[in-house]
Amino acid sequence: MNEKDHYKNRIELLQGTLDMLILQTLQWGPQHGYGIVQALRLRSGDVLQVETGSLYPALHRLERQGWVQSEWKQSESKQKARYYRITAKGKKQLASDLGRWERIVEAIGSVMYVKPEESAS
């Protein structure tokens, strides 16, 4: 398997989740790619290290799907950067992603914390 496939698989693996995390990050205001990486790292307490090889493909895919919009703006440090903003469609998507995420967490939780006698019956 080559490197490109490797990246692709990682995206697939994280797809739903990464999309959700990006959209959630953009809830707090337009942000550029670097900013999103930093924000995710900070908020997850350095646990989530999003790779650029996953981030940029994800951002461009979200834009193609119309969930985010992008424009070139000056950052606070006078750096011209591409800012992504969540769209109304994206917000709807985020809500549904979140719902699904919660169901998965709940479902996994009920599997993991199931009481032994219940499972025996």
Added chain:
Amino acid sequence: MKWFPSFGSQRRSRELQDEIDAHLQMAIADRVARGETEETARQAAMREFGNIPLVQDVTGDMWGRAWLEQLGRDVRYAFRQLRKSPGFAITATAMLAVAICANSTVFSWIDGTMLRPIPGARDAGDLVSLQRGERNFSPVPPLSYLDYRDLREQNHTLTGMLAYHHDWITLTGGAQPERVFIANVSANYFNVLGIKPMKGRFFLPEEETGPAIPNVVLSYSLWKTRYAGDPAIVGKSIEVSRHPLTVIGVAPEGVVGAMPGLRDDLWVTLDPLGNDAWRMTHRDGGAVWLNVIGRLRPGVSRGQATQDLDTVMRNIVAAYPNQHLGDNRITLDPMWRSPFGANGYMAATLPILLAFAAVVLLLTCANVATLTLVRFVSRRRELAIRQSLGANRIQLVRQMVLEGVVLSIVAGAVALALTTWTSKTFAWFFRASSSPGTLNGSMDLNVVIGIALFSLLAGMLCGALPAWRSAHAPAVEVLKAESASISGGSRNRKLLSGLVVAQIALSLPLLLCSGLLLRTLRNLAGANPGFEQDHILTATVGLNIAGYSNNEVQLIRHKILDRVSALPGVKVASFTDWIPMTLGHKAEDAYPEGYVPHPHESLQVYHAEVAARYFESLHIPILEGREFTPDDDEKAPRVLILDQTAARRYWPGQDPLGKTLRIWGRLFTVVGVARNSTHMFVNESPQPMVYMSFFQEGYENIVQVETEGNPVDMAPAVENALHQIDARLPVFDVRPMRESTQLASSFAVMESTLAGMFALIGLVLAVTGIYGVVAYRTQLRTHEIGLRVALGASRRDVLRLVLLQGVWLTGVGLALGLAFALGLTRVIARLLYGIGANDPVTMVCVVTVLGAMSLVACYFPARRAMLRNPVTAIREL
């Protein structure tokens, strides 16, 4: 090299680059702010970011990279690969170009003739050509004007029905009379064809039946050449056969009339001078003179229209039974195979030639696929490496197919260029004759589309097989096995063998057909037509169209005979109004006196009008009775000479002399029986022929001269003698008889020429194909053969080993080919003469030639292997 610039994706990739730069700048800035040096910060940021091109690549994929761009890359790669092996690229392209050109040439001929039966007509597919009576390969005009009018008015299945009569005439008024071709047409003629005038107008309905108005419509080319494109031509008067006619319109460029393959220069109404009332008011005999074309109503099938018209015709026959003796069934043909004009002949010949060409294309594809496969085996390593570097199978297959497609597109382009020229070679097969032939191939959009399809098909075939192979080659195995490769794997071997067998099997029928057709041509040329054609000169004199009175015409005819006979070098001079074997004939119903024909019984015979000494000059023996004499003129009783077929048909076992036949309602007495001779084609089934006396019934004036020497040498003297009688006499078509009669074998020449060329291509391809494969396989086995020799195998053993392989392939190919050939020769059986479709001699010859050539092709690699020094052979790996 940018093949398919795709601006959207270019902009996107530039923006992505900027975005990544910005990301790195911000990361560096952050690190610098945290106290790192510029240099370490840059390195760390880069490291953290990862593989930039890969990120770009994957991100680009998110936008679904423009497929054109991807295609462009693959095409560029294909070109690079092909440039690396120019030998293969050039050979394959050349072979494909020739094969595609063979197909497109024949197709351009079909396109120019059968698919465009009436140039300029709207929706020619809805037009049908009407035939009455027994279906005939070369029928005579089917309807009288009154019958035509009744059919036109009483049918329910046609939106329109036109009638025309094709003839020739002279344009007088200039210094020299000029022969032009003219059609008498119904007033709705252009309307039914869907043609609008380029200038002026066409005929009005009242011009058809009302008082005669001498109006004429010019063809574009006549207007351009004879009248220098005079913009004010409409309304002017021109002189045709010494009668003034008024030009009312000019037809658009390219319109040449409704008879496929023949040209009209002028169009007039059915009776423009009002002097032909008899023909307009009778239903039989000479009044049956019109060819008819109908346009089907939308949604009506040809079968329904046939039924409808047949019903109307039955009613007409019931109303006028005496004027409709014989067979009156109506049949309709689509214009592409209309028996009137040239398309009947085209439809019998061209599709078969196209089938031959298709076999050549298949054969070529098999050959190119062999080459590609061999090349592919030597490229296995490259492909395996690409595969292990991440190219997926789909990409590899696409690449292989694309290489085939690129080859065939280039070949198609070459073929396109060639076809612009070869399409026009069709006319070469038709010698100059008295017919205004316009037959030729045409190079239009249809042909371009055809070439594109042929190329695409060829490309798929050439690329698909190797691609199928590549999809089945496991990369790791290939990389491992490469060093120990013996003979390219059993799978390859089978496929290669299959391709060689296919090539032999495809070329055998081509060779067989061409052999049969070439022998047919020889038989035709060697056949005795039953009349002398080597010392005969004929010349057409435009007497009755030059505006002479009937008495003047008779006087001039006699003068011509006297003058020409007196010329030194002339043995015999005579008159006829028909030349045999020139693709034309006249036919009429003839009934023995007192004979009551059954309803719908056709008693049609060919007829020709010939003067005294006609039979003598053509060396046709009179078996019974006498030849015509100068006394058989208008004042004498009508007389006939039958040929043997006619005599047998009407009076089998009886003496026909003194019996009478009724033709055109008049009685003719039989005075002689002539030996059978060829009328239309050497391979015709004999048709009954009656000869009438020229001075009683002759219309057209063809002077027929038997010369002592070469007839060509007499041409100027004869022409001169004719002009001495009257300088204004129009004289045309002065040529030796042999030249005219060659018209009858035009199609045989065309068939055998093309089949011969195709067969030669097939032979070369098959032989090089088997040579290539055996040589290649032997080369792969060099090591093995070396070992065998080192272990004691004799040279004879080596020779046998290699040859046996070739013999086996050839044998299978020949067996399959014979089966295929037996099917294909049945198709051409109708085209053969003097030889059976399964002629054993031809078959044995062809099989021997192909087998021998294949063996020779195998012998060379075998010999090379045999003479190899085993030590070097083993070392060589």
